[in-house]
Amino acid sequence: MTTPKSMKYESERDHDFSEWITGVVGSERIRNCIQCGICSSTCPVSHYMDYTPRRLINMARQGFKDEVLRSKTIWLCTSCYSCTTECPKLIKVTDVMYALKRKAIQERVYPRRFAIPILGKEFYKMVRAKGRITESRLMMIFMLKTNLLRIFTMSKMGLRLIRTGRMDYKPESVKRIKELQAVMDASSDRKGVSTS
Amino acid sequence: MKYSYYPGCSLKGTGKAYEESVLAIFETMGVEANEIDDWNCCGATAYMGVDESMAFGLAGRNLALAEREGATDVVVPCNACYLSLNKANKYIEEYPQVKEKTDKALAAGGLKYGGSLKVRHPLDVFVNDIGLSRIKDAVKTPLKDLKVAPYYGCQIVRPYAAFDSQRNPTSMDQLLDVLGADVVDYPLKTRCCSGSQTGSLPEVGLRLVYILLKEAKRRGADVIVTICPLCQFNLESYQDEVSKRYKEDLAIPILYFTQVMGLALGLSAQKVGLTRNLVHVFPTLDKREVGHV
Ligand code: SF4
Ligand code: SF4
Numbered sequence: 001m002t003t004p005k006s007m008k009y010e011s012e013r014d015h016d017f018s019e020w021i022t023g024v025v026g027s028e029r030i031r032n033c034i035q036c037g038i039c040s041s042t043c044p045v046s047h048y049m050d051y052t053p054r055r056l057i058n059m060a061r062q063g064f065k066d067e068v069l070r071s072k073t074i075w076l077c078t079s080c081y082s083c084t085t086e087c088p089k090l091i092k093v094t095d096v097m098y099a100l101k102r103k104a105i106q107e108r109v110y111p112r113r114f115a116i117p118i119l120g121k122e123f124y125k126m127v128r129a130k131g132r133i134t135e136s137r138l139m140m141i142f143m144l145k146t147n148l149l150r151i152f153t154m155s156k157m158g159l160r161l162i163r164t165g166r167m168d169y170k171p172e173s174v175k176r177i178k179e180l181q182a183v184m185d186a187s188s189d190r191k192g193v194s195t196s
Numbered sequence: 197m198k199y200s201y202y203p204g205c206s207l208k209g210t211g212k213a214y215e216e217s218v219l220a221i222f223e224t225m226g227v228e229a230n231e232i233d234d235w236n237c238c239g240a241t242a243y244m245g246v247d248e249s250m251a252f253g254l255a256g257r258n259l260a261l262a263e264r265e266g267a268t269d270v271v272v273p274c275n276a277c278y279l280s281l282n283k284a285n286k287y288i289e290e291y292p293q294v295k296e297k298t299d300k301a302l303a304a305g306g307l308k309y310g311g312s313l314k315v316r317h318p319l320d321v322f323v324n325d326i327g328l329s330r331i332k333d334a335v336k337t338p339l340k341d342l343k344v345a346p347y348y349g350c351q352i353v354r355p356y357a358a359f360d361s362q363r364n365p366t367s368m369d370q371l372l373d374v375l376g377a378d379v380v381d382y383p384l385k386t387r388c389c390s391g392s393q394t395g396s397l398p399e400v401g402l403r404l405v406y407i408l409l410k411e412a413k414r415r416g417a418d419v420i421v422t423i424c425p426l427c428q429f430n431l432e433s434y435q436d437e438v439s440k441r442y443k444e445d446l447a448i449p450i451l452y453f454t455q456v457m458g459l460a461l462g463l464s465a466q467k468v469g470l471t472r473n474l475v476h477v478f479p480t481l482d483k484r485e486v487g488h489v
Contacts (some may be wrong), residue, residue, distance in 0.1 A: 019267040025248070025291050044388045048400050076400065079244070080350035080388035081279075085362050094355075094481075116330035120246035120391065127254065133205040133234040155434050164472040166210045174236050180257060185299030187253030 007153045013063035020103075021060050026095025030061045039083035049073040053083050053093055060096065069104040073097075075114030106190075128184055131174030199229035199321070200259060200267035200313075204425075205237050205279035211274065211425030213469025217454035217487035218273050218318055220467045224333065225326055225457075229271055232262050238280040246254055251437060252294060253301040255284030260302050260309040269314045271321055273454075279351040282315040283357075286356050297467055319453065320359040321424055323367040328374045336462030338376025342481070344456065345382040345417035346372055347408065348387060349427040362386075367455055368423065380417045389430040398437075405411035405430050408437045409446040418480045419449045428452060433473050449477035 021027050032195050033054075039051035050072045057095060060068050068074075074097050083093035089195045126133055161167045174180055201222075207215035222229050239254035258281060262270045272278040272455040287294045289311060322331065328357055346368040353365045360367045365386065372379045389408060393403035408431060412420050422428045433465075439446045451473065458468035468479060 025287070025294060025347070042402055044374050044390075045393075045400060076393075076397070078350075078388050078391045078393055080391075082350065082386075082388070083356040085354040092355075098248065102248065114396070117246070119396070120243065121239070123243060124246065124250075127237045127239075132208075133207040133237050133240070135205060153232050156436075161210060161433075162475060166212055166472055172205065172208055172307035172421060175234050180236050183253050183301050183305040183307065184250055187249045187256075187297060188247055189249040195325045 001017045007128065008064065014065040015063050017064040017065040018061050019097070021099060024095070024099040026092040027099050029089060029091045030057060030096060032089040033061070033091055034089060036088060038086050038088060041090075042082040042086045043077075044078045044080060044082065045078060049076050053077075053097075056100075057091065057096060060100065066109075069107060069109050070111070074100045074104060075111065077101075100164060102189075104108065113150060128181060129177075130172065131177055132172035133171055176186050197265050198269070199227065199316075199480075200262040200265060201229035201231045202235055202238075202262070202270050202272045202277060203231060204272065204274040206274050206277075206425035206429075207237050210429050213275055213455065213472040214425050214428070215450045216306060216467070216469035216472075217458050220458055220463050221322075221454050221461070224463065225322075225331070226462050227321065227326070228266075230265065232258060232265065232267075232270070235261060238274075238277040239284075240276055240280060241445060244280075248293075249297050249301070250417055251280065252287065252298050255280050256270045256288070256302050256309055256482055257305065257307060258296045259285060259313055260307040263309055263313055264307075267313065269316045269321075271316050271318055273318050273423075274426070275317075275349050275351040278315065278317050278424055279356065282356045283428045285311070285313060285315050313352075317357070317423070319352070319367055319371070320357070321440065322457075323371055324444055328370060331457075332374040333372065335375060335460050337460060339372075339378075339456060339460050340376050340457075342378050343416055343418045344372050344377045344379050345380045345412040345415065345420045346385055346453075347382065347420050347427060347431070347432045348385045348422045349414075349422065350386055353386065354425060367420070371453065372421065372456070375457060377456065377460075379476065380412070381419070382412060382415060384411050385475060389427045393429075394430050394434055401430070401440060402438050405434050406442050406446070409435065409448060410442075410444070417448065419456070419477060421451050421453045423453050435475060447475055449473060449475045449480055451460060451477060 022030055037054045040046045040054040043053050046052045056073050077097040079094055081094050110117050205216055210424055235258050239251035243251040272281055288298055292459035345426045348365050353360050369379050390404040435446055455468045
């Protein structure tokens, strides 16, 4: 019989990672966390998470890199900013979640079922090509790539949206697309990471 | 005051009724707001989690364009766009490294943002610039006996807006009150509608929608009034699915606050896009004897 170790040895913690997160815009106060749990109690989706926001904050600053980046928690976060509003230590918990999402995408360790990275990619492609989002097209592509079964329920809704004139047929587009593309390319943090 | 108007992608698509009603109210109340020429997608909240600098760049271009047109305030009706533009505006001011990156990105497109703009939501403009007394005077058909649950959604007052309480906003309650509506106490007013999770993780997203609908019904609301196209879409379009899933009748009309405002100001149902709603409000209005043309 083997008894698995449930805690990490000091040497297994990733100190570079905890250094990194403290340096990210919005995450600078992460070390001030007093583990009060207010972020978790106000979070509307915490009961679906594997680690509550309070635990995630602690794990991130302690250098539990793998656990944090592979957690469902970061993909369940809806960016409602409730935690950020309520945190008594003024930690921008939502920004921490965003930073962890970006890192997980960069390192390609996100769970298959959570579709935000796919949505992000399609979103990027559409914005870069047209400058604006055509919602119905984005929704359709998204469904095709993530959850075919949902198309069935969604198509009924789609018909009702068409009937009420809420589906846009002609793609919206900006006129000076080159100008926009120049801004996008010059601002991207993801050079070297394929976005296409 | 010179307003710029930033519609965002939703208001040109599923949220058309919102745009129609917002513009109709601007016209009625004499608010001059010009659509920003050649605006682009705000970057939406999702993009922060993919590439933050690009999200700021996308928002930054819109701010730069509005500033160039000489605006002092940008009016943004969609909560998510409002948050994106407002956050970018604040972070450019607060973090020198964000400013530096955004400046460089904008320069690549031949643009420049001096940081002079204020990002405003129409609710803020109506209550704080136009003022409740002027709106009250303009009411033609008070929303007598219409029980309304005011739903603000999560991203409007949190965490960057300064025009109302972040925990218990009341500006829409006050607005609905001067329109003559019977405002229901709705403690879930800033609880999240789950955003895009309704599409990606239905068991999570639909649960949040369920809680919001159920509480409004439990409190006797005839309609829920929203100020965000995504909230409106989530609460309205998934009603059938949620009712089936939880074996309860959760049907209730979901209107934009500008739609009910328009009705009170005597605008026609057509003018405020009421025919675009999936759950129709007309039976409720007839029952409550609220005038609509
Ligand atoms: S609310 Fe703030 S201080 Fe409290 S546990 Fe959460 S992050 Fe830490
Ligand atoms: S922003 Fe994310 S983590 Fe914070 S309360 Fe909302 S859903 Fe929870």
